[in-house]
Amino acid sequence: MSPQDPPSDQTKPDDVSDLPHDSGPAGGWGSLKGIARIFGDQWPSPTVTDTLRRLNKPGGTMCASCAWPKPANYHAFEFCENGAKATIWESTSARCTPDFWDDHTVSALRDWADHDLESTGRLTAPMRYDADTDRYVKVSWDEAFSEIGTILKGLPPEEVVFYSSGHAGLEAAYLWALMARAYGNNNLPQSSNMCHETTSVGLTKVIGSPVGTVIWEDLEQTDCFFFFGQNPGTNSPRFLHPLKAAKDRGAKIVTFNPVREQGLISFVDPQDLHAMTTGEATVISDQYHQLRGGSDIAAILGICKAVIEADDAIGGVIDWAFINEHTQGFEDFIDFARTTPWQAICAECGLPESDLRDAARVYMQAERVIGVYGMGLTQQTHGSWNIGMLTNLLMLRGNIGRPGAGICPVRGHSNVQGQRTVGIAEKTKLIPMDKLRNLFGFEPPQQDGLHIVDAAQGLIDGTVKAMVCLGGNLMRALPDTDRLEQAWPRQRLSVMISTKLNRSHLYPGQSAYILPCLTRSEVDDQESGNQWITIEDSFSMIHGSRGHRKPASPDLKSELAITCGIARAITPANPALTWEAWQADYARVRDLIEATYPDDFKDMNARMNQPGGFWRGNPAHERVWKTDSGKAEFTVPDKLNALDFDDAPGRFRLLTMRSNDQFNTTIYGYSDRFRGIEGTRDVLLMNPEDMAEAGLSHGDIVSLVGDAADGLPRRLDGLSVVHFDLPRGTVGSYYPECNVLIPVGLHDQLSKTPASKGVPVRIQATRPTA
Structure with missing residues (x-):
């Protein structure tokens, strides 16, 4: 099918009665076939092989897919199936040029599938929506920036939202946040609002850190992993390599997930010739417990209850020294665990008591345990309770803040964590406003901005009049799709910084612009040469990244250059806001990041390309608790599941x-x-x-x-x-x-x-x- 043909129903049959259920391992030949299929579909530039060779290595490009860490001792091929697919997808030979709109209207494209929209290829020129023809038309960059600036300067700042996905590097993210505050608001929601904001808030509450405590060396020393609601086979396949290494040295893995995810069942390492030849798979999970959706609290409580009963019976199981020195609230928690009946626990999670005791036995036998979780814990109405319960379990035996142990949230987008680190946040308490005041000579706004849920509700209510989006497909990613499709076009302005066509472009505001940007793997040539950017992975490691491929179009700009172009059009004149100089040399932006966050980014320019990245530190890793009490907090949930509704017939x-x-x-x-x-x-x-x-x-x-x-x-x-x-x-x-x-x-x-x-x-x- 040609990328510019209408979508075909032939690829999506109604009848799925003959669907096979694949029980084969993750990785292996299936992974290579999946990569080859996307390669054949997209016919990417031949230079994609060079990009893949350099992916996630010093001097190369950091993968635009997930945020899994990049080891100092890297493999020959330091990418996974999903990373390869992402790289091939953005390296496609297809182009969505201005001519595409000669044959397509915006309204007609609403019937296309998401896959078919992006298959039209890379966007090549800035576009403005023309309501009379229901098409996008080419516009110059200067015109786009000027028109966007005129509209935004005519709106009250509180009615404008500056959203960012997790793709842009730290430099563009820092300037994006600075632009919004110089414009006059803290309306800086980000993709973490939709996935791991529960981590940022929930972990901060219990251990004083908004991010996980684990680093790469901990993976190499642990005796045991406990997985909750995370699927490495699909969401972070490179995680399977350290899991295999852990299994090879005798570590145990216990998984709790309603779905049997193949990546946590078995794995064939595509870089292991013997395994690929023989098909010999590594069994990943020693125990796999399929609990009811939303019932992780009950399951974790059952494990904790078994640990407490064992300590009551024989002693020496709970790490009392850790609890007495480092924690608060244990008495309330242990009383909750002791008084909650096994019958109630098992009824809620759907697992027998014997399964929970088996899991507890593995936990008690392990000296060092890492608790891993994903959006299966965070995306619940009481997801913060889930995170609190997992922290309770780890703290029972002192498994936070020592080698080989800790809590490990696995982030999705490649720089979603880092953007928060450098200032994209709607909460003013997270931002060193005094530093911004001293560095740039303006008074930053002091009122908290809009979370993405508040922004979505504001769109529906009509109180949000403009969305300016640094990446992403926000209208598709947000809940309440039907209501948002009705609300999105009522905006005074919508601006999407994008690489490909997506559904958010098809519901344009009264004025609407698509601004096409470079991908991370493309050369970003500014006045001082091809630029480096930096990203932060899930372990708080900072990595340099630079593109090597020729851009898909000479009319593309980098995310940072587009940010500076908008900023020049909407921020007041200020000699300290040197947007042109920052665009010319990104190293100057890194100097600003270091000046604003000196503890995290000391010598950033000098250290960003060291193998494995440089660690910006984490007090909780050293058992320094930045909580209100100065101690790690045991918590007690109000009920045994994280849902806001009860079971009922037919629900x-x-x-x-x-x-x-x-x-x-x-x-x-x-x-x-x-x-x-x-x-x-x-x-x-x-x-x-x-x-x-x-x-x-x-x-x-x-x-x-x-x-x-x-x-x-x-x-x-x-x-x-x-x-x-x-x-x-x-x-x-x-x-x-x-x-x-x-x-x-x-x-x-x-x-x-x-x-x-x-x-x-x-x-x-x-x-x-x-």
């Missing part, structure tokens, strides 16, 4: 999931081989017993209907039921399609992270498969 707990063929809202194709889903994304994964009770058969076509407390109608039609190994009462379907079912107001109560892993739904049968 299910929906988990939204990502396929093996996607990254965030980017859909590379229709192959989710680990789940056996091929050729479609329109599926509802369901327990066979639940199917029988509901009178459904494999392949029936159903609708999911939202069952949230606000009572507003929400539905997703045309889903084929697939019998799947899930706990009873839990169903699964794909993100972002399921965002239509999630209310903006359904979010973690502490951090406002959308609760995409615990959505109340009902199922309505539409028709059986013919």
Whole structure:
């Protein structure tokens, strides 16, 4: 299919009755075939092989996919299947030029699938929406910046939002935040608001750190991993290498997840010739416990209860020295664990007491334990309780702040953590406003800005009049899709800094611009030469990155250059705001980052390219607790699950999931081989017993209907039921399609992270498969 042809239904059949369920290992030949398929689909520039060779190595390009750390002792190929797909996807030979709009209107493109929109190729020139023709038309960069500036200067600052995805480097992110504050607001939501803001808020509350405590050396020393709600096979495949190394030296891995994710079951290392030749797989999880969606609190409490009972019986199990010296609130927690009946714990999580005791036995036998989690814990209405409970478990045996142990949230986007570090935050308490005042000679705004959930509600209410987006596909990524599609065009202005066409471009504001940017792997040639940028990984390591490929179009600008162009148009004249000089030499921006955050970024320019990156430090890693009490805090949840609704006849707990063929809202194709889903994304994964009770058969076509407390109608039609190994009462379907079912107001109560892993739904049968 030509990238500019209309989408075809041939790739997404209605009938999925013959879908196989692939039980093969992660990695191996399946991974290589997946890469080859995307390569053949995109026909990227031949230079992509050189980019892949340099990926995640000193002097090369840091992967634009996940935020998994880059080891100092790197492999010959330091990329995974998803990293290769992301690199190939952005290196495509297809181009979405201004001529594309001669044959397509914005309204007509709304019927295209996400995959087909991005398959039109790289955007090549800045574009402005023309309402009379319902098309985008080419505009010069100077015109775009001037017109955007005129509109923004005419709006009250509180009505404007400056969103950023997790892609841009630290330099562009720092200037983006500076631009917003010089303009007059702290409306700086970021993609972490939708995934790991629960970590930033929840971990800060209990250990005083907004990020995980683990570094690379801890992975090499640990005796045991406990996984909760994280899937390395799809979301961070390079994690599988240290997991295999841990298994080879005898470490144990215990997994809790409603879904049996193949990456946590078995793995064949594609860089191991013997394994590839023989198919010999490493068994990853020693125990795999499929708990009910949203019930991690109960499962973790059961493990803690077993540990406490063992200490009561024989002593020497709990690390009392650590608890007495370093923690607060233990008495309330131990009383909660002792008085909560096993029957209540097991009824909630759906696991027998014996399973929880088996997990506790592994935990007690291990000297050093790392607790790993992902969005399966953060995206719940009480996700902060989940994180508090996992921290409770680790603290019982002193497994935070010593070698080989700690808490390890695995971030999604490549620089999502780093952007927060350098100032993209809506909360003023997180920003050294005095430093900004002294460095730049203006008074930064002191009022907290809008979280992304507040911004979405503001769009719906009409109080937000402009969205300026540094990357991302925000309208597709946010909950309440139908309401946002109605609200987005009512804005006075929408600006999208993008590499490819996406659905957010198809609902333009009254004035709307698409500003095309370079990718990370392309040469960023400024006055002082090809520029370095920096990113921060999940372990708080800072890495330099530089592109080597020729840009897809001579009319592209870097994210930092676009930021400076907008900033010049909207910020007051100020001799200290030298946007032109910063654009000419990014090293000057790194000097500003160091001046603003000297403890984290000392000698940044000198250290950014050292192998493995440089660590910006973490007090909790050294058992220094930056909490209100000065100690690590045990917490007690109000109930045994992290949901805001009760079970009821016909009500299910929906988990939204990502396929093996996607990254965030980017859909590379229709192959989710680990789940056996091929050729479609329109599926509802369901327990066979639940199917029988509901009178459904494999392949029936159903609708999911939202069952949230606000009572507003929400539905997703045309889903084929697939019998799947899930706990009873839990169903699964794909993100972002399921965002239509999630209310903006359904979010973690502490951090406002959308609760995409615990959505109340009902199922309505539409028709059986013919």
